[in-house]
Amino acid sequence: MNAASRTTDPPAPAPDWATRLEALRAETREVDAAVAGRRFLSVGGTGFVGRYLVEELLARGAAEVRILCRTPPRGAHHPRVTFATGNVTRPEVARAACRGMDAVIHSAAVYGNPPFGSLGPGQDVADTNVRGVESSLAAARAESVADFVYTSSANVVFDGTPRLEADESTPYAMGRRLDHYTRSKIAAERLVLAANGGGLRTGILRPNGIYGPREQYITGKVVPLVRMLRGLPFSLDPSQRTDWTFVYNLVWAHLLWLRRVREAPAEVAGKAYFITDGEAVHTLQDVVGAMVRGLGYPGRAFVRVPRFLMVGGCAVQERLCWWLRDLGLRPLFTRTEALKAVTTNTHSIERARTLLGYRPLVGTAEGLGYMGAELRARGEPDGH
Numbered sequence: 001m002n003a004a005s006r007t008t009d010p011p012a013p014a015p016d017w018a019t020r021l022e023a024l025r026a027e028t029r030e031v032d033a034a035v036a037g038r039r040f041l042s043v044g045g046t047g048f049v050g051r052y053l054v055e056e057l058l059a060r061g062a063a064e065v066r067i068l069c070r071t072p073p074r075g076a077h078h079p080r081v082t083f084a085t086g087n088v089t090r091p092e093v094a095r096a097a098c099r100g101m102d103a104v105i106h107s108a109a110v111y112g113n114p115p116f117g118s119l120g121p122g123q124d125v126a127d128t129n130v131r132g133v134e135s136s137l138a139a140a141r142a143e144s145v146a147d148f149v150y151t152s153s154a155n156v157v158f159d160g161t162p163r164l165e166a167d168e169s170t171p172y173a174m175g176r177r178l179d180h181y182t183r184s185k186i187a188a189e190r191l192v193l194a195a196n197g198g199g200l201r202t203g204i205l206r207p208n209g210i211y212g213p214r215e216q217y218i219t220g221k222v223v224p225l226v227r228m229l230r231g232l233p234f235s236l237d238p239s240q241r242t243d244w245t246f247v248y249n250l251v252w253a254h255l256l257w258l259r260r261v262r263e264a265p266a267e268v269a270g271k272a273y274f275i276t277d278g279e280a281v282h283t284l285q286d287v288v289g290a291m292v293r294g295l296g297y298p299g300r301a302f303v304r305v306p307r308f309l310m311v312g313g314c315a316v317q318e319r320l321c322w323w324l325r326d327l328g329l330r331p332l333f334t335r336t337e338a339l340k341a342v343t344t345n346t347h348s349i350e351r352a353r354t355l356l357g358y359r360p361l362v363g364t365a366e367g368l369g370y371m372g373a374e375l376r377a378r379g380e381p382d383g384h
């Protein structure tokens with residue numbers, strides 16, 4: 001194709017996630033039997049991932065989806081959705097929520113204040129992320145729930161060391177400087193693995209950087225920054241690679257786990273599985289770059305920020321904000337977030353492929369396209 005013909009091409013149609021979702025559901029009917037007519041407790045079903053999980057269970061015929069969260073949304077909800085409002089760390093709340101359920105999907109978590117921070121006691125993070133999981137496991141067992149799947153994080157093996165294709169034999173991250181969130185996810189995983197057996201089948205899914213339409217956390221940081229700078233004029237080490245997880249690929253992995261754990265419990269239960277798009281990309285250029293372009297700004301970068309400056313600068317900023325926390329200051333990025341952005345960390349999805357039949361349904365470029373389209377649709381007050 002020459003340059004002249006390129007300019008006369010009609011603009012590419014905006015990617016339409018709703019249409020693609022319908023097609024994906026139609027192509028993957030084989031998992032419906034694991035959902036149809038069953039009752040599910042979704043702990044954290046109002047969160048970013050939780051909402052997708054709930055919608056999917058309903059679309060595939062679940063008899064009931066009960067959502068456990070502290071603040072249920074106002075207004076009307078689906079007739080097969082019920083709410084068990086309260087704090088999952090409270091045993092009586094978790095127990096009432098599990099009553100009559102066939103399976104629990106636990107995707108409630110908090111990231112800390114600041115998210116992924118490593119200073120201070122971190123008790124708030126441990127309360128929800130560790131005590132909450134302990135409480136919902138105990139409730140599931142007491143209420144004779146058959147299956148329990150926990151949404152963990154690939155962060156459990158991330159300690160800042162570059163690593164390609166980490167698999168499930170990679171040891172948990174260790175070290176004095178681990179952030180509270182990572183520590184809590186490791187502790188929760190240990191509980192979930194130890195709880196497998198005696199009538200309860202448990203499992204763990206480990207996504208890495210979940211993105212997609214309706215994402216709030218990354219976009220909540222990046223969009224204001226990009227708007228303020230009218231683009232993102234800096235770059236990071238171009239050799240960095242990581243794998244991200246499109247939210248629907250993760251939802252699909254949950255459905256596969258729910259199906260396979262009934263077909264082959266001895267093989268499937270009691271294990272962790274990395275779940276990603278299976279593609280190595282560059283965090284800033286590819287993922288953040290797609291958001292920048294989605295917002296209509298140029299992806300040009302003028303300044304390369306070296307690793308030591310990015311990580312050291314964010315560590316100093318995190319510490320300063322900690323000292324001055326009474327003023328309500330929060331770091332733009334914590335040391336852990338900076339490390340993740342500049343360190344190669346990819347994960348093997350081979351175990352998920354072999355034991356769950358997982359394959360990424362949506363590739364990273366495609367998934368970012370849906371996210372970019374949704375960012376544009378959210379609207380930009382400055383005219384972009």
Ligand SMILES: NC(=O)c1ccc[n+]([C@@H]2O[C@H](COP(=O)([O-])OP(=O)(O)OC[C@H]3O[C@@H](n4cnc5c(N)ncnc54)[C@H](OP(=O)(O)O)[C@@H]3O)[C@@H](O)[C@H]2O)c1
Binds near residue numbers: 045071110
């Ligand atoms: N987002 C990512 O990039 C990412 C990456 C890797 C792994 N993960 C994991 O994926 C899971 C879902 O993450 P997300 O981003 O969807 O989270 P999110 O949007 O922050 O949603 C968290 C959910 O948990 C509920 N929750 C929090 N504390 C609770 C408590 N004490 N009792 C009851 N409910 C509580 C929240 O509702 P209320 O606030 O109303 O209680 C909300 O429904 C988490 O386990 C997270 O660790 C996320």
